[in-house]
Amino acid sequence: MSKERIWGRQAIFEALRAGRRRVHSIEVDRGLGMDADVEEMCALARSRGGDVHFVERGHLDAQEPHENHQGIMGFFDPYPYASVSEMLAVARRSSEHPFIIAVANITDPHNLGSILRTAECAGVHGVIIPKRRAAQVTPAAVRVSSGASEYVRVARVSNLVRALEELKDERLWVYGAEADGHCVYEMDTRGGVVLCLGSEGEGLPRLVRDRCDELVALPLRGRVESLNVGVAAGVITYEIVRRRMAEEKTTP
Secondary structure (H helix, E strand, O other): OOOEEEEOHHHHHHHHHHOOOOEEEEEEEHHHOOOHHHHHHHHHHHHOOOEEEEEOHHHHHHHOOOOOOOOEEEEEOOOOOEOHHHHHHHHHHOOOOOEEEEEOOOOOHHHHHHHHHHHHHHOOOEEEEEOOOOOOOOHHHHHHOOOHHHOOOEEEEOOHHHHHHHHHHOOOEEEEEEEEEEEHHHOOOOOOEEEEEOEOOOEOOHHHHHHOOEEEEOOOOOOOOOOOHHHHHHHHHHHHHHHHHHHHHHOO
16 A cells, blocks of 8 residues: 655644554654654554654655655555545534535645644534545645644545535535625524635636525625635634534523
């Protein structure tokens, strides 16, 4: 099986802690020093059946010359994608209304990583991404997510429109984030919810937009026309969380 590199302390830590994918080995810069974090990481890797190698600094730089690897790199099995049905099952087991984020045409892995981090922190049940012409859960996305990607269920689908239709059949309400939508602070988040996000430049693809039950937008009071999609995802996601928490308090 092919191996996938993960770099950065926090990302490697979370991959080891989550235990969703096998660790083959980790490589540590000899000059890094064995502080408590590094010792814990090495011990955890060994306990998971991985090897620990101490290497010269130039070795890691040669593998990822454009990234700040922080003196440590891990080699793991490829990212374990989930299915949409698994996300719905997790929500059912938790007796929660499903909350899923669907990413339409975002190609920057840094934006995807930011969305995955928000999704994990907010307790989203899963994130759906297209298999083609979109960012995947690459090592760069894992690093930006600070390892949160290791806990989030991410499904890759061949046809995002069909996936949305299937979720609508499950009685989830599909919101699309678009500049001409209604104010997000007027959303009705009762029941299952899907939040669709598109790229900053193009927005949602027409077919995805047409499948949305409602379009929502953040109020922009400055001169810039849009927010970074990762920031917008965080604000809208937590508005949904806030509303659900308020609903829980008023439910007998």
